[in-house]
Amino acid sequence: MTFINVAAEPGNECQKSQGWLGKLDVGRSLMAKFILFSAPVILLCNAFFLYLYADFRREAMQDELAVEMAALAVRTSQSLKAPLRSGDAELGRSLLGGLAGHPDVICGEVFDAGGQKLFAWPGLGCGQIQERGTAFERPIKDRRQNIGSLTIEYRQSLLEEKLFADLLYIVAALAFSGMIAVVFTSIVHWFTIGRPLGRLLSALNKTAQAGARGSVKWRSRDQLGIVIKAYNRMSETEARRKAQLRAANDELKVEIAERLQAEKSLKETQAQLIQASKMEALGTLAGGIAHEINTPIQYIGDNLRFLSEGFGDLRDLIGSYETVIAKVEQTDSVAAVLAELEKQKEISDADYLFEEAAVAAQQSLDGVGQVSQIVTAMKEFSHPRAKETGPVALNAIIERATAICRGEWRQAATLELDLEESLSDIQGLESELNQVILNLVVNASHAIADTGRTDGRIDVISRATDNGIRLEVRDNGNGIPDEVQARIFDPFFTTKEVGKGSGQGLAICHDIIFNKHGGKIYSETESGAGTRFIVELPGGAGTGDGNHATTRAA
């Protein structure tokens, strides 16, 4: 016989117990609980039953004894009639001695009609014996005439002994039947509750520990059968749900992997787009850049030609000097020689030559410097930069970007840089910030060029703010029409003709400033008066002492 226990430890909630004692652990065993709580009630009930039974039985036995004594008295008094009538005391005493045959009788006495004791048993009668009992008196009549009386005294102590023996027997019978009941109940408990509960618990245990699907084989229509059936159904549903969950999980994993891959390729595409748009911008700017390079190259060429011719003249002059020195050594007429020398100096225009050579050389150096600045800026601009952020000097970037697109704005406007000197570096992507400024300045140039005005002006301003840097590109173009304003940052939105605009400039600016630098970019515009594009970048605020270096460019 096995009882199912429920252990308290977590993760091991259900365990089969071993041994009777263990099984009868009240905290763990249903059967032990049942026995412990029902046994006192059963015992009390039995005790009450025994008490009632003893009471009832005692009364019944007393009545029986009384009846028996009455019958004995009737019989004895019948037999005593003859000795009473004859006055044969000897016979009377021997007849009375017949009472000794009854173990409950203590003594008997016979009186005559006048109440005089005639004879007694044993010996002199009841007064001789210490033990007292219940007295029973019976008149002795002969032809309806009272001729005497018989008194019998009998004891009830033997009754108690009999009653006690009866009760002992009943207690033994109850104990035996109780044991049979416990054994039988245990067997029934095992077959109807213990065994199915054990299976259910071990299935639950398996499910809890290994997450396995537990199915319990048990067919009965009682409550436990219903519980097991419900558990089987639940377990099946759970298993189905788990399988669905696993499938969904796998799908999710695949989806996440795909999404990560898509995100990666999106990032790559974005980087490629930015690079492509930079190259496109360079392509658009190429004409202007070529012009910007061509102009200094032209005057550098002119100057070099001039210097080359000038040096030819100088060579002639020096040749003349050498001739003159040789002549001075041979002739006496120094004056004539000096005159010739002076003439030669005038021919070669040496003073002019010296004056202009210095200017030409300086100009050429400036031109070379300008070309080199443009070429460096182009190189910086077109070079795909590291994706990591690093310290960026915004003012330097502004100068470089405005130099690259000089060809764009120079035709339409003057450009003024109003840069705060004490600006600290910010953490950012240099090449991408470069592109933002370039896009804004090119847009400003286009906006001014569209007006056809001759007093076009672009201001690029940098300022330190409380929590970062503020950059502003201001133009006095025609402004942005209301219906266009909401769309300017949309990818591929442009109001320009094909070849001049691709509609990507501001979309890229927004991506770079908002997504990659956590900043803001917005515009303020007034129809006919111009537009301000404001960029706010976090970090890198300068001392803000109001020292502004202004570079003017024509």
Ligand SMILES: Nc1ncnc2c1ncn2[C@@H]1O[C@H](COP(=O)(O)OP(=O)(O)O)[C@@H](O)[C@H]1O
């Ligand atoms: N400074 C400006 N003044 C007026 N309109 C502007 C200015 N900057 C941008 N826009 C408007 O925003 C549109 C989108 O600009 P952008 O994204 O740079 O593309 P794109 O310059 O190739 O057209 C432009 O076509 C133009 O209509």
Ligand SMILES: [Mg+2]
């Ligand atoms: Mg643009």
